[in-house]
Amino acid sequence: MFQITKKNVSISVLTLLIAVATATPAPTAEELLRRVDNNEVYNTIEYEGEMIIEHNNRRFVKTMKAWGRGNTHSFIEFLNPEDRGTRYLRRDGRLFVFSPDMEDVMLISGHMLRESMMGSDMSYEDAINNEPLADRYDAVIAGSETLNGREAWVLDLTARRRTESYPKRKLWIDKENGDLLRYELFALSGARLKEFNLLRAEVIDGRRFPVESEVRDLLRRNSKTTFIMRNVVLDKPLPDAIFSQRNLKR
Amino acid sequence: MREIHRILVIKGVYRMVVIKAENVTKDYALDGQVVNALRGVSLEFGSGEFSAIAGPSGSGKSTFLHLAGCLDTITGGTMTVDGADAGKMSKQELALLRRNKIGFIFQAYNLIPVLSVEENISFPLTLLGINKKEIKERTAKVLKEVGLADMAKRRPKEMSGGQQQRVAIARALIKKPAIILADEPTANLDSTIGREILELMVALNKSEGTTFIFSTHDTMVMDYARRLIRIRDGQIESDVVK
C-alpha cells in the first residue's frame, strides 16, 4: 500500500521533474507544422531542373532553369525543344506566363489557376499557393508510420476556414531530420485528390532540399510528375531584373 | 397654216424652203482613218419638190440624206430643217423633229416584224400621241392610198418586197411630214414593181404636196425626178431642174 506520506510525495514529484527534464519532449503538431513551413528558407535560389511527366503510357521530359527569391518571387524558363521559350514569373502573389507561340505575356488568374501546369500533375494554384500551413490549418498528430524505412510522424490537418482550397491534408514528417516525406490532399468529402512523395533529399549549405520528388494527380489515371533539382546555388545575389516582366518578354 | 401652205404649194404659188444646207461637211472615222464624206455641200430644197441626189457609191448621197433627215449630226456648216437649226439640237430634240416632220423610206423597208401592216403604219401616230379614233381613220385612208386596204392585218414577212415598201411609204406618209427622205427605195425591187412604187410616190407628191428627196443610182428614179443633183466625192457636181 502506497502511503501518501510527505516523503513519498516529494520523491514522486522529484522523479517526475527529473523525468520531465531528461526525457526528449515529443513535439506538438503545431511545432512540426511550423518546422515544415520553415523548411527551405533561403534568400535566393538558382537551379537547373527537370519535370518528367508520365501519363497514359507517355513520357515527357521538360528541362528548365529556375531562380527564386524568398518565398515570393520565382522565375522559370523552359529549355527543352518543345517548350523552349516558355517562361513563368511569380511575384506579388501573381503568376505570369510568356508563350513564345503567342509572343505575349498572360496573367494566369481565375479558373485558369486550376488548370494543370504544362500538363503536369500540379496545378498553377498548387504552384503559387505557399502561405504557411500553420496559419491555415489545425494539426493533430495521428500517429507514427514507417515510410521507406524512415520513421515518420503522421499529421492530420483540418482547414481553419471553410474557404480553404484543400479542406484536409495529411503529412508524413521524418522524425529524425524533419523532411516532409509525403503529403496527401483531400477534397471536402474526404476523397483523396493529390499525393506528393519525397524521393531524395540533399543537404545544401546546411539545409535539406527535396532534390527529387514526385506529385500524382489521383484523378488522372496512371499519372505522375517527377521533379528533379540540380546544381542548386543558394543565397547568391540575384538582380531584381530577373523577376521582371521584361525578362519574360526578351 | 399648214394646209394653206400645202394648197399654195400645189398651186405652184408659194415655195417654202424645207431644207437648207450651207457648206455642210461630214467626217467620220473608219478603221482609224478620217473619211471626209461631205466636203462643203450647199443645197436648198423647197416644199413639194420631187428631187433626186445621184452619184456613185461612196459619193456622199446617202450621207447627205441622213444628215438632212437628222439621223446624224453634221461636222461643219449648218443644216436647217423646216426652220430649225439641226446642228444646235440635242439628240432628244432631233428625235422629236423626226417624229413630227420627217418621213423615211429605206432600201430595206425596215418594218417592225412583230406588228401587223396597219400597226406598222400607225406607229408614228402613236408616237405622236394622237387619239385612237383619229389613228384608225387616218390609217384606213392611207392604206387605201397605197392600195393595201385588204392587207391591213397581215404581217410583213407574209408580203412581197413591193408590198412591204408600200407599207413603208404609207408609214412615212401618215404623219403628213414636211419631207419624205427615200434612200434607194427601189434598190431591192425589180423594175416593174419599182416603177409602180415610183408612180405611187409621184401621185402622193402631187396630191399631198409632200417633198420627196431621193438618194439613188437607179436611172429610173433619176428619170422620174424633176430635179437632179449629181454628187461626187462629197461635193455637188451639178444641180439641174428639169
Added chain:
Amino acid sequence: MSLNGIWELKKIALRNLARHKVKTVLTSAAIMISVAVYIFMSSWLGGMAVESRRNIVNYDMSAAKLQTKLYFERKDELPSYENFKNWERYRDALNREGFNAAPRFVFNGTLFSNSGSAPMRFNAVDPAAEKSVLHYASYVDFGRYPQNGMFELAIGTTAAEKLRVGIPTRPRRLELEELIRQAAQSDTPNEEFIRSLYETANMSGGLFNVAAETHIAGNERMALKRNVSRGDLDRLWELIAATDRNNVRINAVIDIKAVPETIRPTLWEGELMTSLREEDKELVEAAYTYEEFIGVYLLTEEDEARKDQILSAMIRAGFRGAVRHVNQLVDAVVVGVINSPDPVPNGNIGYIPIDVLQDESGMMLEGAVTELLIRRKDAPYTELPGADESSKAIAAALERGLGEPLPDYLAVFFWMDYMKDYLGYEALQTTAPQVLAALLLFISFLGISNTILLAVLERTKEIGMMRALGMTDRQMITAYMLEAGFLGFIGSVLGMILGCIVNYPMVEYGLNISAMADSLGNSGVGFRVTAIMRSVWNIPVIFGSGITATVLASFMAYFPTRRAVKMPITDSLRFE
C-alpha cells in the same frame, strides 16, 4: 409618252417575247428556278430557326430566369458564387400568380468514369419542378431521371458515349464482349440476351460521312439494334447497373464569396489596390488594419452590410482573394441517359438532385440557387413565350405574389436576352445560305442580261428604224426594260407558284432527317432541331423575291439598250 404609246411599247414587248419562244421559256425558267429556290430556302431556314427557338425554350432555358444581376453580368463564366437564397418565397409567389418555377444550381466540373473523364456542366435540380418547366426529362433513352435524396445523375448521350457509361450504342466488339462478361456474370441466358441486342454496325457512316471507319477484323464496330423494346432496354440497364460501369465521380470546385480575413501585403499592394475603383478604395482601406507583428492586413470591419459592399467592390475589381475555391470530389451513379430533340441536354451535361448537395458531403449550397426557371403554367409546348411571359410581365407577377417589390440585386431575364449570342449566331447561319440563294438569283439574271443583249443586237436595225421614226433614247430603253421586266415577271410568278408548291408539304409534313442527323452526330447541324425539319410560310419573302426578280430583270435591260442607242442611227440601219 401617252398612254397609247406605252400600250404600243407593251404590245411590241410582249409580241417580241412570243416571237422567240424558246429563249423566253429558257430565260424565264432560269428565273423561275432561282425564285423558287430562294423561297424554299428561306422558308426552310425560317422553319429551322423557329424550331430551334422552340427547342431552346422547351429543353434548355424555359421562358425566363430569376437570377442575381451580378450573375447575369458574368453568366458565361458560370459565377456560382453569385447565387441567392430564400428562393422558395419567389417560387411560391410565382405559383400563386400562375407560373411554374424550378430552382437550379449550376456549376462546372469534371466527371470521372472508369474509362475516362470529361468536363461537364452540372445542373443541380429539383426533379419534380424541372418537369413542370422543361420537357427534356421525357427523353430519357436509357434508365430513368434522378430522384431526390440520392447521389445520382442523368447525363447527355454524348457524355455517356465518351465516358462509356450506361448502355453503349456503338461499341467495338472487344468492348462489348468485356461488358457482357461483367454484366452477365457467367449467366448464359443473360449473355445471349445482351448479344441479341447488338448487330454489326453499318460502317459506311451514312450521308455525311466524314471518315469511314476502318474495319478491324475481330474488333469490328457493333451497334445497338434500332428496334429494341423498352422492356429489353430496361433489363439491359439493370444488368449493366449491377457492374461498376455507371459509377462516377464528380470533381468540382466550390466557389465561395467571402471577404478575406487576412490579406498579405504583396497582394494588397500588388493586386487589390491596383484594381479597385477609386470610390471603393476608401471603403476597403477603412476595413483593414495592417498588423505589423504578423505582417498582414487584418479585417477589422464588423458591420455585415459594409462587408457585403466591400465584397462586391472586390469582386468587381476581380480580386482573387474574394472568391475562394474549395476542391470537392463526390461519388455518384449515372441512372439515366438523355437523348432529347435539343443538343444541349444531350451534351456534356449532368442533372443531379439539388437536395443532396446542400452540405459538406455535396457542394455546401446551404439553400442557395443560381437561378429559378420560370414558365407559365399552361404554356403550350408548340408556342414560343408570349408577352405574358416577358421579363416585365413576370417581374410584375412576382411582385404581386410577394406583395412587395423584388430585391434590388435580383432581376428576371427573358430567354432571348440570355440567348443573344445564339441568336446572333443563328442570324449568321441563315445569312450565309440566303446569300448563296441570292447569288443564284443573280446568276440567273446574268442569263436575262445575255438574252436581252442578244435580242438588242439582233434588232439593231429595227431599233435604228424606230429611232429614225422619232423614238427617243429614253423610250427605247423603257421599251426594252419593259420586255425584260415581262420576262422577269413570268419567271417570278412561275417561281412563286413553284416555290409554294414545294413548300406546302415541307410546312405541313416536314422532312424526316433522322438518318442524316444520326450520321452527323448531335452537334453537326449547328441548329437545335428535331429529326423532322419543317418549313414556315414567309409571305414577305415570297412576294419580295417575286418583285425583286421582276425589277432586277427589268434592270438588266438597261445597259445593253443604252449601248445600242449610243450607236449612230445610220450605223444601226446599216447593221447586218
